[in-house]
Amino acid sequence: MGARTSTLNAKEDADRVYHRKRCVVRSAVHSENTSFLSARIQHFIDSGTLDQRRDDMRAKTAVVLGAQWGDEGKGKIVDVLSERFSAVARYAGGHNAGHTVIIGGQKFILQLIPCGVLRPTCKGIIGNGVVLDPIAFLKEVAKLRGLGVAVDAQLFVSNRAQVILPYHRMIELAAESAPGRKKIGTTSRGIGPAYEDKMARSGLRVVDLLRPELLKTHIEAACAEKNAIVKALFGTGTAPLDPARMFDEYAAAAEEVRPFVTDTGRVLNKILAAGGSVMFEGAQGTMLDIDHGTYPFVTSSSATAGGAATGTGVGPTAIGTVISVTKAYVTRVGEGPFPTEIKGAAGEELRARGNEYGAVTGRPRRCGWLDIPLLRYSNQVNGAEWLVVTKLDVLDTLAEIPICVGYEIDGKVTDEIPADVEGLEQVKPRYTTLKGWQEPTEGITEFEKLPRAAKEYLRFQERESGARIGMVSTGPDRDQTMVLDDFAAALDTIHA
Numbered sequence: 001m002g003a004r005t006s007t008l009n010a011k012e013d014a015d016r017v018y019h020r021k022r023c024v025v026r027s028a029v030h031s032e033n034t035s036f037l038s039a040r041i042q043h044f045i046d047s048g049t050l051d052q053r054r055d056d057m058r059a060k061t062a063v064v065l066g067a068q069w070g071d072e073g074k075g076k077i078v079d080v081l082s083e084r085f086s087a088v089a090r091y092a093g094g095h096n097a098g099h100t101v102i103i104g105g106q107k108f109i110l111q112l113i114p115c116g117v118l119r120p121t122c123k124g125i126i127g128n129g130v131v132l133d134p135i136a137f138l139k140e141v142a143k144l145r146g147l148g149v150a151v152d153a154q155l156f157v158s159n160r161a162q163v164i165l166p167y168h169r170m171i172e173l174a175a176e177s178a179p180g181r182k183k184i185g186t187t188s189r190g191i192g193p194a195y196e197d198k199m200a201r202s203g204l205r206v207v208d209l210l211r212p213e214l215l216k217t218h219i220e221a222a223c224a225e226k227n228a229i230v231k232a233l234f235g236t237g238t239a240p241l242d243p244a245r246m247f248d249e250y251a252a253a254a255e256e257v258r259p260f261v262t263d264t265g266r267v268l269n270k271i272l273a274a275g276g277s278v279m280f281e282g283a284q285g286t287m288l289d290i291d292h293g294t295y296p297f298v299t300s301s302s303a304t305a306g307g308a309a310t311g312t313g314v315g316p317t318a319i320g321t322v323i324s325v326t327k328a329y330v331t332r333v334g335e336g337p338f339p340t341e342i343k344g345a346a347g348e349e350l351r352a353r354g355n356e357y358g359a360v361t362g363r364p365r366r367c368g369w370l371d372i373p374l375l376r377y378s379n380q381v382n383g384a385e386w387l388v389v390t391k392l393d394v395l396d397t398l399a400e401i402p403i404c405v406g407y408e409i410d411g412k413v414t415d416e417i418p419a420d421v422e423g424l425e426q427v428k429p430r431y432t433t434l435k436g437w438q439e440p441t442e443g444i445t446e447f448e449k450l451p452r453a454a455k456e457y458l459r460f461q462e463r464e465s466g467a468r469i470g471m472v473s474t475g476p477d478r479d480q481t482m483v484l485d486d487f488a489a490a491l492d493t494i495h496a
């Protein structure tokens with residue numbers, strides 16, 4: 001990890017003294033009746049007061065998530081921070097995510113497996129909120145084994161996670177290209193249809209994937225239904241799926257997945273009860289969240305901090321700090337509103353400098369200026385305390401850097417983020433322009449060594465967004481990272 005450096009806005013920091021109320025769980029004790037929870041509460045009683053233990057657990061957890069539309073560079077940040085954590089747990093999404101990590105020049109792209117497994121001391125958990133494509137999972141496992149990562153010892157898959165099957169992809173491809181349907185620009189991995197089945201209570205969970213008779217009946221019934229739906233809705237252009245072949249392939253895959261499967265909620269709670277630490281690794285970003293994002297141009301899961309509790313089985317009272325990752329500018333892949341999008345040559349230049357192409361699909365990312373109203377909204381939804389700013393060096397060549405500081409809709413200035421797509425498309429961003437630094441910042445690991453204008457850019461972002469900057473990334477490698485003092489102190493309470 002890079003060197004520690006000083007606080008950005010000392011006065012604002014002093015104003016933001018943060019008092020955490022201790023959580024009183026005694027009342028809950030009376031209603032606990034399962035043996036596991038009773039044992040856990042007994043453990044708290046044995047090792048200190050209940051509220052103290054709960055505070056200790058909370059101090060040992062952090063959610064790391066994306067502030068905008070994904071691709072903020074979470075992979076690298078999770079990787080850098082993971083040395084302090086006993087486990088890293090994915091809580092939402094599937095192999096639509098693409099987390100790029102570069103260690104000593106070697107590049108790893110992880111889609112489903114949490115970045116934590118790249119540290120030999122860290123467990124990787126695929127939580128119940130994830131949708132798991134067994135074939136994609138096994139490919140990723142094989143790749144990591146080939147690179148010498150001890151996935152077999154470190155990786156656990158929730159028995160309650162939902163399974164993606166080939167008909168989910170078939171439905172998605174048909175829906176995305178059907179006339180009259182809104183094109184979302186999905187990653188075509190079957191993510192949305194798998195979550196649809198989960199909510200319709202007709203999905204297959206990992207625990208059931210492991211029961212061949214149940215798997216067979218499920219596949220037969222689902223194929224009959226999905227083939228009929230695709231034919232009725234989208235015509236005969238898509239070949240029907242063969243349930244017998246599908247069963248053979250997935251029954252074989254299930255046996256390879258089996259050794260990884262467990263009750264991961266139980267594993268995580270045990271780690272915390274024993275004094276260990278857990279990081280919750282978000283996928284996608286806040287504005288792709290099914291509830292809080294730019295609906296319908298969103299993914300189908302809860303990418304925001306709240307999803308960490310439902311997506312892992314760790315209760316919200318045990319979840320501590322929220323760390324939100326943002327680039328020094330903004331990008332988006334796929335369709336949907338993007339108020340600060342830069343059209344034309346300037347956008348293309350930023351794309352080229354930032355190498356802004358999707359890690360999963362290779363699609364060019366749309367680029368835009370930093371959007372403070374959106375960042376404030378994102379911080380509010382997530383309860384974010386800390387910001388991590390990535391790719392600062394991509395702005396190195398610019399003489400001036402516009403930042404959106406307000407929205408104007410129908411001639412009126414507002415700080416409200418419209419809930420509807422039309423409203424967001426009508427937004428006229430109001431910009432302020434900061435001076436660029438036009439000096440290389442790549443690899444700088446101390447705040448004081450940054451050019452003055454770069455420091456101002458970061459201070460401005462911190463002041464306006466309401467969350468404190470804890471880390472800044474100035475290049476793709478683990479070591480090209482600076483950690484600010486207060487954040488480093490907060491992290492010091494967390495040890496794997």
Ligand code: IMP
Binds near residue numbers: 069071189299333
């Ligand atoms: P889906 O998640 O494949 O259903 O795609 C829904 C939307 O989320 C599309 O706009 C995708 O481009 C976007 N999306 C999904 N995963 C990611 C990601 O990891 N990074 C950026 N965008 C994503």
